[in-house]
Amino acid sequence: MRAMTRIFAFLARLRALLAVPTPESGGLVEQAPVVGVREIFRRFWPYARPYRWWWALVVLLVLVGPVLDTVTIWLFKILVDEVLVPRDFELFFALGGAYLGITVLSGIVGFTDEYVSTWVAERFLLDLRTDLFGHLHGLSIGFLDRRKIGDMLSRLTGDVYAIENLVLSGTIQALSYLFKIVLFTGALFVLSWRLAVVSLIAVPAFWASARYFSRRIKAASREKRRRSGTIGAVAEESLSNASLVKAYGRESAETDRFHRENLGSFAAEMVATRLHALFTPLIDLLEIGGVLLIVGLGTWELSRGSISLGGLLVFLGYLSQLYSPVRGFGRLTNTVYAASAGAERIIELLDQVPEVRDPVRPRGLGRVHGDVVFDDVSFRYPSTDCDAVHRISFDVHSGQTIALVGASGSGKSTTGKLLLRFYDPDSGAVTIDGVDLREAEQQAVRRNISVVLQDALVVDDSVWENIVWGRPDATEREVLEAARSADAHEFITALPDGYRTRVGAHGRLLSGGQRQRIAIARAMLRDAPILLLDEPTVGLDAASSARVLAPLRRLMVDRTSIVVSHNLITVRDANLILLLDHGRIAESGTHAELMHRDGGYASLYRLQQRDSTLPQREPA
Numbered sequence: 001m002r003a004m005t006r007i008f009a010f011l012a013r014l015r016a017l018l019a020v021p022t023p024e025s026g027g028l029v030e031q032a033p034v035v036g037v038r039e040i041f042r043r044f045w046p047y048a049r050p051y052r053w054w055w056a057l058v059v060l061l062v063l064v065g066p067v068l069d070t071v072t073i074w075l076f077k078i079l080v081d082e083v084l085v086p087r088d089f090e091l092f093f094a095l096g097g098a099y100l101g102i103t104v105l106s107g108i109v110g111f112t113d114e115y116v117s118t119w120v121a122e123r124f125l126l127d128l129r130t131d132l133f134g135h136l137h138g139l140s141i142g143f144l145d146r147r148k149i150g151d152m153l154s155r156l157t158g159d160v161y162a163i164e165n166l167v168l169s170g171t172i173q174a175l176s177y178l179f180k181i182v183l184f185t186g187a188l189f190v191l192s193w194r195l196a197v198v199s200l201i202a203v204p205a206f207w208a209s210a211r212y213f214s215r216r217i218k219a220a221s222r223e224k225r226r227r228s229g230t231i232g233a234v235a236e237e238s239l240s241n242a243s244l245v246k247a248y249g250r251e252s253a254e255t256d257r258f259h260r261e262n263l264g265s266f267a268a269e270m271v272a273t274r275l276h277a278l279f280t281p282l283i284d285l286l287e288i289g290g291v292l293l294i295v296g297l298g299t300w301e302l303s304r305g306s307i308s309l310g311g312l313l314v315f316l317g318y319l320s321q322l323y324s325p326v327r328g329f330g331r332l333t334n335t336v337y338a339a340s341a342g343a344e345r346i347i348e349l350l351d352q353v354p355e356v357r358d359p360v361r362p363r364g365l366g367r368v369h370g371d372v373v374f375d376d377v378s379f380r381y382p383s384t385d386c387d388a389v390h391r392i393s394f395d396v397h398s399g400q401t402i403a404l405v406g407a408s409g410s411g412k413s414t415t416g417k418l419l420l421r422f423y424d425p426d427s428g429a430v431t432i433d434g435v436d437l438r439e440a441e442q443q444a445v446r447r448n449i450s451v452v453l454q455d456a457l458v459v460d461d462s463v464w465e466n467i468v469w470g471r472p473d474a475t476e477r478e479v480l481e482a483a484r485s486a487d488a489h490e491f492i493t494a495l496p497d498g499y500r501t502r503v504g505a506h507g508r509l510l511s512g513g514q515r516q517r518i519a520i521a522r523a524m525l526r527d528a529p530i531l532l533l534d535e536p537t538v539g540l541d542a543a544s545s546a547r548v549l550a551p552l553r554r555l556m557v558d559r560t561s562i563v564v565s566h567n568l569i570t571v572r573d574a575n576l577i578l579l580l581d582h583g584r585i586a587e588s589g590t591h592a593e594l595m596h597r598d599g600g601y602a603s604l605y606r607l608q609q610r611d612s613t614l615p616q617r618e619p620a
C-alpha cells in the first residue's frame with residue numbers, strides 16, 4: 001500500500017515537473033492567436049518561392065545523402081562476406097576505391113547542400129524580416145503607439161527565425177528523414193523480411209511517445225516566445241528611459257522587474273528542456289530494446305543459415321540508421337511546434353491592417369499652395385470615452401501662422417496629428433488646398449508638411465545625415481545653407497568631427513537646443529509649404545529658446561505655419577490664435593482681439609508674462 005502511495009506521489013511530482021506554466025492573462029505581452037501548421041505554410045511559402053529552384057537542388061542533394069549511406073552500409077556486407085570471411089583479397093582494392101569515391105562524393109554533396117541551404121534560408125529570413133518591418137511602418141501610428149517596441153523587436157528577430165526553421169529547414173529535414181526511412185526499411189526487407197517486420201514493432205512506440213511530448217513542448221514553446229517578447233519589451237522600455245530610472249533611483253527595481261520576466265522565461269525553458277531531456281533517453285531505451293530483440297532473433301536466423309554474418313551486421317547497421325530518422329521525426333514535431341509559436345506572433349502582426357489607408361484612386365496632391373482647413377472636425381482615440389478634439393473649425397492660408405494654445409491634454413497635438421493624417425477624423429474633414437486628406441495618399445500629404453516636434457527626432461547617425469533626412473537628394477551647399485539659417489552651423493563645426501559627428505541614440509550627445517536647431521535645419525532643407533511646430537521650444541531655457549525662435553521665424557516666412565505651444569508669448573504674432581479647452585475651441589482671434597476680450601487667453605497671457613518678468617533667483 002505504502003509502495004503504491006509512493007508511486008502515485010512520484011508520478012504527481014513528475015507531472016508537476018512537466019507542467020507548462022500558464023501565462024497570466026493581461027501580462028505585458030499577450031499570447032498570439034493559435035494558427036495551424038497548414039496555414040503557416042500557406043502564409044510563408046511565398047517568401048521561399050523566388051528561391052524554389054535552389055531549394056529543389058537542396059532537396060535533391062538531401063536525397064543523395066541517404067543513398068550514399070545505404071550504399072556504404074551495403075559495401076560493408078560485401079566486405080564481410082566476400083573479403084573478410086573467405087579471407088580473399090580480390091575485391092579489396094575495388095571496395096577500397098568505392099569507399100574513397102563515396103567519401104569524396106559525400107563531402108561534395110555535404111558542402112553544396114550546407115552552402116545552398118544556408119543561402120536560401122538566409123534570403124528567406126532577409127525577405128521576411130524586411131517585409132515585416134515595412135509592414136510595421138505601413139501600420140497606423142495608433143497601432144504602433146499601443147504596442148511594446150521590445151516585443152516587436154523580439155518578433156522581428158527570434159520569431160522570424162523560428163518560421164524559417166519550420167518552412168525551409170524543417171521541410172528539408174522531414175523529406176530527408178522520410179527518404180531515409182523508406183530506403184533503410186526497403187534494405188531491411190531485402191536482407192530479411194522476418195527480422196524487418198519485428199524491428200518495425202518499435203516504431204509505433206516511438207510515435208506514441210513523440211506525440212505525448214510534442215503536445216507539452218508546444219505549450220512550453222508558446223510561453224517561451226511570449227516571454228521573449230516580454231523581456232524585449234521590459235529591456236527596451238527600461239533602457240530607453242535610463243535617465244528617468246537613474247534620476248528616481250529605480251535601477252534595482254527595474255533590474256528586479258527584468259529578473260522577474262526572465263524567471264518566467266527560465267521556467268518555460270526548463271519545462272521544455274525537461275521534456276526534451278526525458279524524450280531522448282526514452283527513445284534510446286526503445287531503440288536498444290529493438291536492437292537487442294533483433295540480435296537475439298538474428299543469431300537464431302544465423303544459426304539456421306537463413307542470413308549471412310555480413311547480412312546480419314549490415315541489418316543491424318541499417319536498423320540503427322533507421323531509428324535515427326524515426327527519432328528525428330519525433331524531434332521535428334517539437335521543432336514544428338516551437339516554430340508555430342513564433343509564426344503565430346508574426347501572423348498576428350501581418351494580419352494587422354492600417355487604420356488609416358490610402359484611397360484606391362487618390363486625388364493628386366503635388367506641391368500645395370498651403371491652404372489648410374479644419375471643417376467641424378471631431379476625433380476620439382480608440383478605446384477612450386471622450387473626444388480628443390470636438391467640432392474644431394479653422395482655416396489658415398499660405399504665409400499665415402495659426403497658433404494652438406491651451407492646457408495640457410486640450411487637443412493641440414492631436415490637431416497636428418490629424419493634419420499629418422496619422423488619424424482620420426470621426427466626423428468633419430481636414431483639407432489642404434480643398435482636397436480632403438482622406439482622398440489623397442498619405443505620403444503626398446506628408447511630403448507637403450515639415451515638422452519640428454517637441455522632442456526633436458534625431459536618429460543615431462551623423463549630424464549631416466540627420467539634416468538630409470528630410471531630403472536625401474539635397475546638395476552640400478543646400479545643407480550648409482539650411483544649417484546656417486537654423487543657426488546650427490556654428491555649433492556643428494565646433495563638434496569633434498563637425499558635420500560627421502555622430503549624435504548618439506535619440507541625439508543624446510547633443511543638448512536640447514542643439515537637437516532642436518538640427519530639426520529646424522532639416523525642416524528648412526525639406527522646404528515644404530506647410531510647417532507644423534509642436535512645442536519647439538519646450539524644455540529650453542530663455543537663452544536657448546531665443547536662439548531657436550529666430551531661425552524658426554525665418555523658417556516660417558512664406559509658409560502656412562501651425563504652431564502648437566504652451567508659451568503664449570512666443571505665439572502672440574500669429575494671424576490667428578485658438579485657445580483649446582478639452583478638445584473644443586474656447587476662444588479664437590488675434591492676440592489683440594483676445595486681450596481685448598479679456599477672457600481665458602488674456603488671463604493666461606498675463607500670468608505667463610508676470611512669471612517671465614519675475615526676477616530669477618540666483619542659485620545658492
Ligand SMILES: Nc1ncnc2c1ncn2[C@@H]1O[C@H](COP(=O)(O)OP(=O)(O)OP(=O)(O)O)[C@@H](O)[C@H]1O
Nearest residue numbers: 145381382384388407408409410411412413414415
Ligand atoms: N495615443 C493616444 N491614445 C489615447 N488617448 C490619447 C492619445 N494621445 C492623446 N490622447 C488623449 O487625447 C487628449 C488630447 O491629447 P493631446 O496630446 O492632443 O493634448 P495636448 O494639448 O497636445 O497636450 P500637451 O500640451 O500636454 O502635449 C488627452 O486627453 C490625451 O490623454
